[in-house]
Amino acid sequence: MRLDVFSIFPEYLAALDVSLVGKAAKSGLLDVRVHDLRDWTHDRHRTVDDTPYGGGAGMVMKPEPWGEAFDSVMPGDGPSQPRLIVPTPAGRPFSQDLAYELAAEPWLAFACGRYEGIDGRVAAHAAERMQVTEVSIGDYVLNGGEVAVLVMVEAIARLLPGVIGNPESLAEESHSGHGLLEYPVYTKPPAWRGHEVPEVLLSGNHKLIAEWRHEESVRRTAERRPDLLAAWGSSLAAEDDAAS
Numbered sequence: 001m002r003l004d005v006f007s008i009f010p011e012y013l014a015a016l017d018v019s020l021v022g023k024a025a026k027s028g029l030l031d032v033r034v035h036d037l038r039d040w041t042h043d044r045h046r047t048v049d050d051t052p053y054g055g056g057a058g059m060v061m062k063p064e065p066w067g068e069a070f071d072s073v074m075p076g077d078g079p080s081q082p083r084l085i086v087p088t089p090a091g092r093p094f095s096q097d098l099a100y101e102l103a104a105e106p107w108l109a110f111a112c113g114r115y116e117g118i119d120g121r122v123a124a125h126a127a128e129r130m131q132v133t134e135v136s137i138g139d140y141v142l143n144g145g146e147v148a149v150l151v152m153v154e155a156i157a158r159l160l161p162g163v164i165g166n167p168e169s170l171a172e173e174s175h176s177g178h179g180l181l182e183y184p185v186y187t188k189p190p191a192w193r194g195h196e197v198p199e200v201l202l203s204g205n206h207k208l209i210a211e212w213r214h215e216e217s218v219r220r221t222a223e224r225r226p227d228l229l230a231a232w233g234s235s236l237a238a239e240d241d242a243a244s
């Protein structure tokens, strides 16, 4: 997979060279290219923003640098086009499902917005030749899209075959499809500062362990994410209906 990231703070994306994503990049599974948007400005101050039409506080990112950057890095007459992802509070919620969807793409490009956002014509013009998806990683406002890109790239990269050492661990974890939150996990020592590991986990009885883990998943999901529990319950009912 090829990944292009456009930002006025390219150094923010240095984290992509570290650990999992860094390893995937070195092993050729990921081709990560970070671009400084200011390389496509032409004035002495390398200006990327201006005041918003219609008034209001803050600044808006000008369209010209984005247009020139996209033309230069992913030319419209090129053999293929990337899928463009724009992190924004106004976007489609990022999820494990969307991470899987994006992990199937051969080429992703991320546009990191700052200030009050990017001129709306940038996405509209890009959509003339590539799929554009505005994505939110949560209902809060960041100063820029860079952190959101780090979140999404990590969630996506770990799904690529060969990136995760142990693919089985993908199947069991929270939000990996069965709809409940993950059960608590423990390792040695069996007792630690007056806290014991739940007895059942030391029993070797795999049926009891599986039951305990399921009950813990349901309990935690009910406690922390009643919305997920409701969805899980109705998906069970749907399965029963389908089976009957």
Ligand SMILES: COc1cccc(COC(=O)c2cn[nH]c2)c1
Pocket: 086, 087, 088, 089, 112, 113, 114, 115, 116, 117, 118, 135, 136, 137, 138, 139, 140, 141, 142, 143, 144, 145, 146, 148
């Ligand atoms: C593109 O326009 C903007 C405007 C303002 C901030 C940002 C950065 O993204 C976020 O703040 C965000 C993404 N998911 N949840 C929050 C982008």
